[in-house]
Amino acid sequence: MLKSIEKLEYVLEMKAITKAFPGVLALDKVNLKVRGGSVHVLCGENGAGKSTLMKVLSGEYEIDEGEIFFKGERLENKDARSALNAGIAMIHQELSPVLEMTIAENIFLDREPTYSETSFLGKRFINFKVLYKQTQELLDTLGLKYDPHMKMKELSVAGMQLIEITKAISRQAELIIMDEPTSALTDTEVDMLFEQIGYLKKKGVAIIYITHKMDEIFKIADDITIIRDGQYIDSNKASEYDHNKLVSLMVGRTISNIFPKEEAEIGEIVLEVKNLTREGVFKDISFNVRRGEILGISGLVGAGRTEVVRAIFGLDPIDSGEIYLNGKLVKITKTEDAIKNGIAMISEDRKDEGLILCRSVLENISLANLRKFAPGLLIKGNEEKTEAQRMIEMLQVKVPTMFTKASSLSGGNQQKVVIAKWLLGELNVLMLDEPTRGIDVGSKSEIHKLMSKFTKSGLAVIMISSELPEILGMSDRVVIMQEGRIKGELRREEFTQEKIMTLATGGKLNE
Amino acid sequence: MSKSDSSKSGNDFISHIKGMGFAGVYSKYGTILIFIGIFIIASLIDPVFLTGANLVNVLKQLVVVSLLAFGVTFVIILGHIDVSLGSVVALTGTMAASIMHYTQNIFVAVLGGLALGIVVGFANGYIITKFNIPAFIMTLAMTTIARGTILLYTGGRTISGLGNFKVIGQDSIGPVPISVIILLLFMAISWVLLNKTKFGRQIYAVGGNERAAQASGINTKKVVLLAFIFNGILTAVAGIVFMSRINSGQPGGAVSYEFDAITAVVVGGTSLSGGTGTVVGTLLGAMIIGVINNLLNLMNVSSYWQQIVKLSLGLLFYWVSRTCLRCTLMPRRTRIIILF
The missing domain is CATH 3.40.50.300 (P-loop containing nucleotide triphosphate hydrolases)
Known part of the structure; x- marks a missing residue:
């Protein structure tokens, strides 16, 4: 056992991982190798399959094909708990702490230290003294200056993330997945997080880090793996890449x-x-x-x-x-x-104000112009479909059919649906x-192109x-x-x- | 984003089914499969079930619940709820019976009942949208208000002497009961409203995401108000059919009918969180409830037991449909265990 660990260069090896969802091949033979004690940045456009790959790793999704080796042993991922027990922890983009509980209670949620079997109170009662003492020790080793008695809701988002990391450490995690951890952080908070990541590396913990921010990638990455459209593209030391090369690998074009x-x-x-x-x-x-x-x-x-x-x-x-x-x-x-x-407005929050996610692309596109298709009581279905199809083709919305639910589209395509909704009418x-x-980068430039097109047509x-x-x-x-x-x-x-x-x-x- | 051409040709049913995945198939065909299953079980348990007379009886019995379920489907797609249906059935139906008793004119009686249904629906919708009161609280209050009003008006006494009022609920045109024709008529109206009109689209939109609907220029409060009025009309229709069937005005009748209706809607695949649901699904849901009711009657199960059995089954269906939305993420064996 010990001997094999010594030999191991990679703490994690994911080999030819394949995962299909109805109608979509989300991952197609993707490889990922992570060295122990390193920060491995996973790069790719939105919809490239990063999150799916991580959900496969953390046991949220079943694998269709392929194998995962963690610490040299084959990982049989039944559910999130087995990955956690193996030593893989995931810190989600949106944290869900129990806000009314203290830091200590959150860290030891569902595995609180109890009194011993033989004591008066027995195993069913939580030993709060030990709980807070252990938490304090954990925080001390990580150099975090929080009071374990503080309620979670008093912390900033960065603070909650750090507690989440502490929780992962307390579970003896040797691999921590961070999904866009800085999206809600201020600059100083980002520095705090990076300091912790540096500390974790020294302890030999490996980190898989997902981000869209280029400057972050080069600040923190040891290694980089790029995936695109569910396929493995490239992987190497971070020093082998620069900004332009990375972008062109991500989008597949310069x-x-x-x-x-x-x-x-x-x-x-x-x-x-x-x-x-x-x-x-x-x-x-x-x-x-x-x-x-x-x-x-x-x-x-x-x-x-x-x-x-x-x-x-x-x-x-x-x-x-x-x-x-x-x-x-x-x-x-x-x-x-x-x-x-x-006059039309496209809100900054697509999901909240732009789209009816549980309804079809067709219904979303025609929603603001129902009057046009229903001069009388009934909607003229064929006219509506023709117009929606025209919009889908004009804006090059990538969607299986116009009856697909808006929720299953990627961010860029969702934004195009919102734009299509307004272009159907007479716009000033x-x-x-x-x-x-x-x-993601590719869809961004497509949307910019569309804006140029609109102005050319007099909008x-x-x-x-x-x-x-x-x-x-x-x-x-x-x-x-x-x-x-x-x-x-x-x-x-x-x-x-x-x-x-x-x-x-x-x-x-x-x- | 599949690269195959099968989606292009579009008529290959099998590949269509495969493309939908398990959750897709279940959410589309699950209700009908449950219905077929229950129908077969019913005919195996009691040979009387499959006789023509009994099946007509089943249809007649499910008219009232179906009508209520169609109306409340609109409300539930909007993400609201109506728990006052049973009481409003008693209010509108008994009032129509009372008008019949005094005028002996069936048209006036029906119009009176419908008008009262509109008033109740308007009151529900107006107060919910104007004062931002949750539909559950408002309609819970309406449960007592409606029942109290009709008990007060009748002094708790049954109204009889209704002349030809019973035609609606008891007579047939040829082999088809008039009440079933009424059911089909309002089902068609509901279907067209939901699928073919601006109003229907707006209901799905407001139920799916109220803020986005508003930002698309939809007057969301008006949509909610109109849906509650429509629901009120259908409740009144159900009330008239109900009282006509028993040929009297029963101010204490139709207690907890809302549960049958809401169960039918949920079993029919409409999500209580709004945004999805169909009229056809609701009809199937109502038919499932109807067959279960009928079977329990044939087996001479006491009405108290019937309520317990029915609502327990309702909970079960609700759980299955909720669970199966996440089924694609589960191992195949688990899916099968959950289904059977």
């Missing part, structure tokens, strides 16, 4: 132009807002957008950008101010009014709130984005907001990253 902006003819003003105000949220917002133009709205999170767009779309009320469409004053008090005027203005958030586009490269790459003009007010407006010829950032953080441009 992205020559990440922002495929095309010049469109800019025409007359389509939408103009004057002194739009909602008390305590935004004040005196005035801007316009022209036919064929992309107006970017930039600013820090919480600057009131989304709220302005929601108000124009009729989702939130306004206290004062006017909205003009093609020079005429329009009244918008509910979304119906906006839609009648050809399309407002996109973070149109490419949570979407006015308003785009909110927190990604400066996206703002710089796609906008003809940028409006910068800070604390509910417009701080400045820059044309394409004059905007730079620095200028936008200065305005967004409340500074002044001096020229």
